Each structure stands twice: as C-alpha cells, then as structure tokens.
Amino acid sequence: MSTAYISHRDSLEHYMGEYHPESPDRVKAIEDQLILSRIEPFLTYLDAPLATESQLELVHTKEHIKNIQMFVHENEYRVIDSDTKMNPHSYQAALRSVGASITAVDKVMSGEVKNAFACTRPPGHHAEPNRAMGFCFFNNIAIAAKYALEKYSLQRVAIIDFDVHHGNGTEMAFKDDSRVLMCSFFQHPLYPYSEVHENSPNMLNTPVPAYTDGKVIRQLVETQWLPKLREFKPEFIFISAGFDAHREDELGQMGLVEADYAWITRQLMNIADEYSHGRIVSCLEGGYHLSALARSVVAHLKELADLG
Template sequence: MKTIILTSDAGFDHRVPPPHIETPARLRAVLDAMADTPALADLKRIQTRPATREEIGRLHTPAHLDAVFNGEPADHEAFHGFDFDTYMCRGSLNAALRGAGAAVQAVDMIMAGEAEAAFCATRPPGHHAERNRPMGFCLFNNVGVAAMHALEHYGLSRVAIIDIDVHHGNGSQDLAESEPRVMFASIHESPLYPGTGMEDETGLNGNVVNVTVAAGCDGETWLARLENDLLPRVEAFAPEFVFVSAGFDGHRADPLGGLLLEEGDYIRAAERLCDLARKSASSRLVCCLEGGYDIGALGRSAAAFTETLSRGQGRHSAVL
C-alpha cells in the first residue's frame, strides 16, 4: 500500500501581517524540499478538496464556524485578528478549509484502502484551535476535524492524536477532554506557549497524556521519553486510527523553541509512529503539518519525516 501526500496551493494565499513568522514561505520550503528528495521527487501533486461546514462542525461550535466563515476582511490588503497572533486575510478561509479537507480526505482514502499513511502539507496549522476559538496561528483544528470524521463517519471506536510539536496542542486536548473516544498524547517543551500541558493534566477520562521536556533537551532524551513515556500509553489505548500533529519546531535551529532536535530525530520518531500504527491501527496513520519556523530546518525535517513514512509503509507513494 502507498503513502500519500496531500497539499493545496491555497496555503500560499493565507497571509499574516509582518513580522509574523507563520508565512507562506513555510509551505514553499516543505514542498520544495520534498521535490528535492529523490524518494519523493517524482510524485504528482493534486490539490485537495475543502472540508465542508458539516465536517468541521463535528468538532467546532457554531459560534466558532461563524467567526471564521465570516472573518475575512473585505479589503484585500486588510487583516482580521482573533488574538495577537491569529489572523485572516482574503484567501484565509479557503486555505483553512483545504487544510482541514486534506486531513479528512486522507482519512477517506485510507479507509477506502487506497493508502495506509498520509502527510498533509498545508497551512495554516491547527493544533492550537480549540472547539470554540481560533488561537495560536490556527483557525481550524485539522487533526481534530479528521479524528471526528473517523469516529462519526466510519464508526470507529477509538482514535489517538499524537502531538510532537514543540508547543502543547491545547486545542486537541480540548477535544479529548470532552470526547473519551479520543486519546491525546503530547510531548512538548515546558514552560512554553500556550502554558498548558502539564504532566498532571490527564483528562476527565484518563485519555490525555502530557510528556514535558525542558529547553536544552537533546534528541536522544526526547526520543527516549517519546518511546518510554508516551507511545506505550497510546498503544494501551488500542486506537483504530492514529493522527499526528507533525510540528518540526523542536529543531535546534528553530527560533520559537529551545529543544535541540535534528532531522535524524524526526526520522526515528516517524519510524516509531509507523511501528505504532502497524501494531495498533492496521497501519492507519495521518500526519498534519503544524509548526516549524526556521525555513531550512522545516523543509529538511518534513521531507525526511515523510520519506520515512513512505519507506516504512511501502515503496510506492502519490501526492494528492
């Protein structure tokens, strides 16, 4: 079976006011690095579809939907801000819909047997968006929308969201707090934005796992905590589908975090995630791009991670 990569040029239309760090150059860096990776270079890119309001509404409240659907300013040069770092411009809604749509489409293709693993190369990111508010660069929670799609549309009993971004995925934890069929497991730097994700936050149903590491943590220590403290808890939950918030801002070059990870650490993480998906979820694995703000490190890390998914899941891949 093949690994698929879903993307959308709409991600280039989502702009933010300078000197904001979550820019279209991030998506360009990822796609260019993938094109320069021999194992991925020949893959055809097809634009993904937008998610429907119904699909997004399985996760986000009507008030949240109204705020984002009506949030684009009339002026092409203007920005609408939800908070100090979360903005919309003309084009942002389509980008956000296609980001969520990529994750939903990945679920559909995997459930149809057309693929086993997927990487969604889209922006804006999603894991800070809570059920009732955009936040932290994020408009819709892409992995959360896809997780609810797997549960509600396909009738799965349990799914897991694993977050490897340097920042805690408070939005995905917000979902797990009210949805016992979802396990949320995060490894992240602490203290750091958004200030949530302490290790004693385990969820009302025991379905939340937070593993914290301090600034200066190297790849060996980070991987040991991933392998020993996080992944066994997810495996015990026995998910039928695994989702990954694939943030690469734990890289030592990243300006927003203090970890010391390198591309090789993301390769090893991808290998472990593939192993988990094979053991627990019939190889069903969807990874969505989250953070990563050093352009060079982001591109290299995302390409290496995705190549590992492809190698771990089979030799043939496609971009959709």
C-alpha cells in the same frame, strides 16, 4: 500502497504579514526540498478540497464558525489575536487545511494509500472548539479524528503531537473522551502557557524544559508513549506534525534534529502496523526555520513512504 501528499495552492494565499513566521514560504521550502531529495516520484499527490461547515461542526461550535466567517473582508486584514491575522484568502485556506485532513482519512480508510501527509496551512492544533488562536483557525487534526470515529465507526484513535507547543485545542476537543488517546510532549513554559496538571485518563501530555534534546525525547517515547499506545490498541493514528522542536527553530528552545523525527515516525509506524492496519494521517503544524522544517518533513515522509 504509497503515501499521499495532500496540499493546495490556496495555502500560499493565506498571509499574515511580512515578518510573520507562519508564512507561505513554509510550504514552498518543503516542496523545494522534496524535489532536492528526489522522493516526490514516490508520493501520491492530491489536491485538498474545501471542508464543509458540517465537517467543521464535528469539533467547533456554530458561533465560532460564524465569527471566523465574519472576519472575511475584501482587501482588509482582520486581527484574531496578537499572533493571528486573516487576509481575504485565509478562510478559504483554512477550509483547505481541514479538507486535506478529511481527504487523508478517506484515502487511507479506502486503502488507496497506506498513509498520508497533509501539507497545508494554516495549522490547527491550538484552535479550540470556540476560539481561534496561535496561528490556527480550525483544528485540522481534531476534526479528522472525529470524522474517522463517526464516519467509519472506529472505537479507538490515537493523536500524537510532537510540536514544541502544547496542542491545547486538541486536548480541549477530546479531554475525557475514552475513544481518543492523546500523547504529546511540549516545551514548558512556552506558548500557549498551558497549566501543568495531572493528566486526564486519555491524555498523556508531558511538559519538558527548554534545551531538551532528542535523546531525552526518545527515552520519553519508549518508556511512556509506546507502552500506552500498545495498551490502547488504536485503530488509526493521527500525527500533529510540528517541527519547531528542531534545534535550529527560534520559536522554541529544544534540541531535536531530523533523525529524531524520523525515529519517532518509525516507532509510530510500528504501532500502526501492529494495531491500525498501518493507518496514519499526519498534518503539518509548526516549524518556522525554513531549512530545518523542510529537511525534517522530508525525513518524516521518507519513513512514512518506507524510503528511509
């Protein structure tokens, strides 16, 4: 079985301004690097469909969905917050991002592919059930996880978030939900300036200081994440795949490199092989230095596709 690569041209139409780091060039850089790395023939390419409102409602309130829909105006920008804007194409692109994550679940559960990577934008892990923020409109990974639980009657799913920023929206969606284990590290203090408090039983979120490097993160994964995942025995693993903890990315100040992302991916694949029938869905989150992002995604995909 192969690895699915799910995207859509609508992801390139969402645009928040000339100097905004969350730009269409992110997807273009990834796809260029896939060609240069010569791994594209080994991936199964799929177009992302549009998500339905009922799928959005798995995580988000009706009021939130309507508020986003109200911002859709022809030939106008609408400001959601100081970091987040919509153009006339943003809503459709956001629906494709959710649709990509839903399709990924279906394709993996059906056995058509071993695992899947959703390369769409906007990202999602900051989007809370009733609020868009931090470049995010709808929480792609949270919706996919909830969909897997409900559509396929799974009992336990894990969400791994290795973005440099805390996935506050994902935590809010699943805090105290015993069916979901969320493991993450994030630079602290850094946007969204989440409070550091004792984890709830299903949340293993570890703040780390600026300039934390891959050696420290690997130790964290080995001593904290892997034992917790083995204890939990997830039936499906979801990855909020942000690559902005890379040492070249200026939106954070951490020190990971491509080899670290490949190593983390391999550890998660080992857990998936042991407990989850190999089932993994990964969704693109952050990563804003174009070259570092593209190289890191390729390293991630090489592991998912067993090409490492």
